[in-house]
Amino acid sequence: MKISGKEYQRFSKQIILKKFGVIGQKKLKSSKVLVLGMGGLGCPLSIYLASLGVGTIGIVDNDKVELSNLNRQIIYNVKDIGKYKVNVAKNKIKLINKKIVIKSYKIRVNKNNIEKLIKNFDIICDGTDNFETRLLVNDHTLKQKKVLISAAVSGFDGHIFKFNFKKRTPCYRCFLPEVPEQSNNCEADGVIPTITGIMGTLQANEVVNSILNFNSNMEKKMIIFNSIKMNFRTINLSRNKNCSNKC
Numbered sequence: 001m002k003i004s005g006k007e008y009q010r011f012s013k014q015i016i017l018k019k020f021g022v023i024g025q026k027k028l029k030s031s032k033v034l035v036l037g038m039g040g041l042g043c044p045l046s047i048y049l050a051s052l053g054v055g056t057i058g059i060v061d062n063d064k065v066e067l068s069n070l071n072r073q074i075i076y077n078v079k080d081i082g083k084y085k086v087n088v089a090k091n092k093i094k095l096i097n098k099k100i101v102i103k104s105y106k107i108r109v110n111k112n113n114i115e116k117l118i119k120n121f122d123i124i125c126d127g128t129d130n131f132e133t134r135l136l137v138n139d140h141t142l143k144q145k146k147v148l149i150s151a152a153v154s155g156f157d158g159h160i161f162k163f164n165f166k167k168r169t170p171c172y173r174c175f176l177p178e179v180p181e182q183s184n185n186c187e188a189d190g191v192i193p194t195i196t197g198i199m200g201t202l203q204a205n206e207v208v209n210s211i212l213n214f215n216s217n218m219e220k221k222m223i224i225f226n227s228i229k230m231n232f233r234t235i236n237l238s239r240n241k242n243c244s245n246k247c
């Protein structure tokens with residue numbers, strides 16, 4: 001994987017970092033990251049991945065842009081209303097960096113397509129909006145031994161966790177065995193736009209940490225951020241011997 005003179009110039013402010021360097025840039029360029037859901041989390045996440053120079057980015061969503069998305073889904077504007085999110089996002093990401101490969105999937109993640117979808121990516125970022133999909137993504141990233149970086153938002157709170165399934169680790173189902181009866185999502189409960197930006201950006205940050213092998217201390221932890229109190233809380237996750245994934 002070579003870095004051209006122009007790329008060196010574009011990424012100079014990160015390459016100059018001792019812990020990053022040209023080697024770090026090459027690692028990003030050869031990485032394949034999948035973004036599930038192009039909503040409030042997927043928008044900032046994919047913009048940062050493209051800006052950083054991640055070589056292959058997959059984006060997945062089957063929704064069209066609506067007026068009520070525009071307060072937080074920052075890749076879209078009023079001219080995009082009614083268009084498919086992945087089509088708009090693909091074009092805009094290409095404007096940031098035309099050298100990267102964007103694979104767009106106009107589908108809703110389900111049990112029939114998940115296996116094939118995640119197969120060709122190294123890191124899977126989940127920004128979908130419901131527990132059912134989050135558990136499905138957890139089970140299959142575990143099965144295929146991928147790195148999963150998952151975030152969710154509700155109200156003024158957001159949480160993020162990472163599982164490196166190449167190692168023995170708890171999984172999301174250890175923490176949440178089944179879909180809760182009272183499931184909330186931002187469609188029903190509302191969400192403050194900035195929390196989606198913060199959590200999506202933290203996902204991008206954790207992608208970099210994973211690719212560059214930085215020890216971010218995210219192993220076996222869930223981090224919760226509240227945008228009013230401006231504090232981070234950490235919940236330790238442990239293996240549940242009754243987990244259906246046999247963790």
Ligand SMILES: [Zn+2]
Pocket residue numbers: 170171172173174175240243244245246247
């Ligand atoms: Zn488990």
